[in-house]
Amino acid sequence: MILQREIEKIGIPTILIAALPPVAKQNGAPRVVAPRVPMGANVGEPNNVKMQMGILKDTLKALVEITTPTTIVPLDYEYIAKV
Amino acid sequence: MKLTVVKNLKSEIYVPIMPEIVWAPVNKPLNEMKVALVTGAGVHLKTDKRFNLAGDTSYRVIPREASGKDLMVSHGGYDNADVNKDINCMFPIDRLKELAQEGFIKEVSELNFGTMGGGGDIEAFTNVTGPEIAEKLKEIKVDAVVLTAG
Numbered sequence: 001m002i003l004q005r006e007i008e009k010i011g012i013p014t015i016l017i018a019a020l021p022p023v024a025k026q027n028g029a030p031r032v033v034a035p036r037v038p039m040g041a042n043v044g045e046p047n048n049v050k051m052q053m054g055i056l057k058d059t060l061k062a063l064v065e066i067t068t069p070t071t072i073v074p075l076d077y078e079y080i081a082k083v
Numbered sequence: 084m085k086l087t088v089v090k091n092l093k094s095e096i097y098v099p100i101m102p103e104i105v106w107a108p109v110n111k112p113l114n115e116m117k118v119a120l121v122t123g124a125g126v127h128l129k130t131d132k133r134f135n136l137a138g139d140t141s142y143r144v145i146p147r148e149a150s151g152k153d154l155m156v157s158h159g160g161y162d163n164a165d166v167n168k169d170i171n172c173m174f175p176i177d178r179l180k181e182l183a184q185e186g187f188i189k190e191v192s193e194l195n196f197g198t199m200g201g202g203g204d205i206e207a208f209t210n211v212t213g214p215e216i217a218e219k220l221k222e223i224k225v226d227a228v229v230l231t232a233g
Contacts, residue, residue: 006217007230009105014228016231030106035232061113064112069086075105
């Protein structure tokens with residue numbers, strides 16, 4: 001979030017894929033997507049190309065669609081890691 | 084949308100103090116954008132220096148040519164089991180390249196960045212690491228950045 005804000009300040013639009021949306025919100029991230037994923041696999045299950053592509057595509061779509069700063073868009077993907 | 088601003092208006096209940104808004108508008112469609120990846124997940128080239136697991140405010144450059152087998156993770160703050168099986172679950176470089184091939188985005192940035200996030204020296208990240216990465220991205224005219232583990 002800190003890095004994200006610095007990059008946004010210089011004029012490049014950014015979007016964060018957040019595993020912990022409340023933390024992203026508290027730090028003032030400009031655009032956030034939040035799939036239901038654990039901290040160790042923010043972009044989805046390892047080797048699940050379909051899930052990763054889906055999350056990435058929805059992230060890029062949200063980048064152009066979000067108009068209000070600090071918006072968090074939940075994404076309907078779920079991965080529960082086996083520990 | 085225009086907001087009415089009344090200075091010195093106070094809230095009657097406690098509300099969190101939010102950081103000030105930073106915003107850079109999007110001015111191109113996705114299929115004309117050069118997209119870069121920046122991560123705080125401790126991803127770097129296998130040939131590059133490891134991050135200090137106890138706290139590290141430096142960054143590593145990851146060229147577009149790298150793919151899963153060239154990258155590794157050194158991060159003390161999360162379970163690396165999944166990312167060791169497939170780097171794309173924290174740093175989706177292969178997926179982003181596939182999207183560029185499909186034409187969903189124009190191209191992947193030639194430079195991408197990895198840091199070790201998870202707290203640490205906030206002032207160093209805000210005043211040194213952040214602006215350095217931002218400058219480099221601006222130099223190569225990146226249009227958008229996707230972050231994981233910011």
